[in-house]
Amino acid sequence: MDRRQIKTRQAIFSAFVKLLETKRYEKITVQEILDEANIGRSTFYAHFETKDELLKAICKELFGHIIDSAIDKTHTHGLYSKGEAPQSVFCHLLQHLQENDNNILGLLSCESREIFLRYFKDSLNELIQTQFVNHSRRENQDLPQDFLVNHISGSFVEMVLWWLKGREKHTPEELDHYFRSVIEPIL
Amino acid sequence: MDRRQIKTRQAIFSAFVKLLETKRYEKITVQEILDEANIGRSTFYAHFETKDELLKAICKELFGHIIDSAIDKTHTHGLYSKGEAPQSVFCHLLQHLQENDNNILGLLSCESREIFLRYFKDSLNELIQTQFVNHSRRENQDLPQDFLVNHISGSFVEMVLWWLKGREKHTPEELDHYFRSVIEPIL
C-alpha cells in the first residue's frame, strides 16, 4: 500500500476522533475533517464514499483488535470458568480498553458514544453466544439462552458506560469483581 | 391553547414518528416532515426552533406518562419488594409499553432507537436511585450503590431491546419473571 495513502488515512482517522471529542457525529461536517486533517476535498472522497463509511471503517479498525484478542482468550481459557480462572475475558477486555490505544475510551465516552457502544455490544454478543453454544452446562433452564447472552453482553457494556461516566475511578480488576458479583449468581 | 396549534403540533408529531419508522433521525429532513404533515415551512419553525427540539418535545411527551405512572406505582408498592408484590414496577412498565400508545414501541425499535432508549434509561435510573435511597436495606455491601442502580436500569433497557428485536414474542409477565431471575439473586 502506498505510503501516502496510509498517511492520509491515518490523518483522517485522527482528525475524526479528535473532532468527536468535542462534537456530535452528526454535527461534524466533512469540511471540518478536511481542515483538521489538512487534506483536500477530493482526497477525502477518494478514501471514503461518505462520512458514514468512515465511521464504519474506524469501528472495524479500533474494535477489531480488542475483540480478536478476546476471542483468542476464550479459545484457551473459556469465558468465565465460574470463578476458577484468575482472569476472566471481561477483565482482559477492560485492561485492553484501559490502555486506550487510539483514544478508544474517548470514543466510548464522547457525545456519540451510543454508536460505538452498540458496535461493541454486538461484537461481544457474538462472542458470548458462541461460548455458550460450545460448553453449555447451564443450570438455569428457566431462561431463554439468548436472553441470558443478551443480559450478559448488555450488562457489561452498561458497566463500561458507568465506569467511563465516573471518570474511570475503578480498576479493571475491581470492575471484574463487580461484574462477577452480578453475573455468576445467575449462571 | 388554540385548536389550530394543537392540530398542527399533533400533525408534526405523527409525521415525525411515521418517518422514523423507515428512516434514521439524522437523515430525515424538515422538508419531509412538512410534506408528511401537510404544513408550511414557517409553521414548523413557529412550533419548534430545530429538529432537535422537536425530538426533545416528543421524548418528554411520550415517556413522561409512562415514567410518571411508574413513579406512582413505586410510591404505593415500592420497587420490587423482593418477591412479595404480585406485580413489580418493571412488569407495570412493560404492560404500559405493550399498549403502544403513540407507537412508542416503534420509536424503541426504529433505527434511531438509541436516542429513545437512552432517554428511557436515564428516567429509569433516577426512579431506581430514589427508591434505593428510600428503603435501602441492602445486603450486598460489596458493590457500589450507583453501580447496582446502573446495572438494574441498564439491564432492564437491554431486555426491552432484546424483546423488541425478537418481535415481542414474550408477554410482559414472562419478561418480568426473566428479569426477577437475573436481578433478585443479587439484591
Add this chain to the structure above:
DNA sequence: TTTGATACAAAACAAGTTGTTCTGTATTTA
C-alpha cells in the same frame, strides 16, 4: 356577530453542506 389577534400557507432568500469533476503537481513504485 363583529372585531382584533394570531396561526397559517406560500414563496423567496442567504448561508452552508454534500458529493462530483476537473486540472496540474508531487510522490511513489517498479
Add this chain to the structure above:
DNA sequence: TAAATACAGAACAACTTGTTTTGTATCAAA
C-alpha cells in the same frame, strides 16, 4: 528514469437549513 497514482485546489449543481415577508383563514373574546 518513467509510468502510475495520490494529492491539492477550485469550481460546480443539488440540496438543506433557518429567516423573512405577505396575504389569508381561523380563532377567542366582547
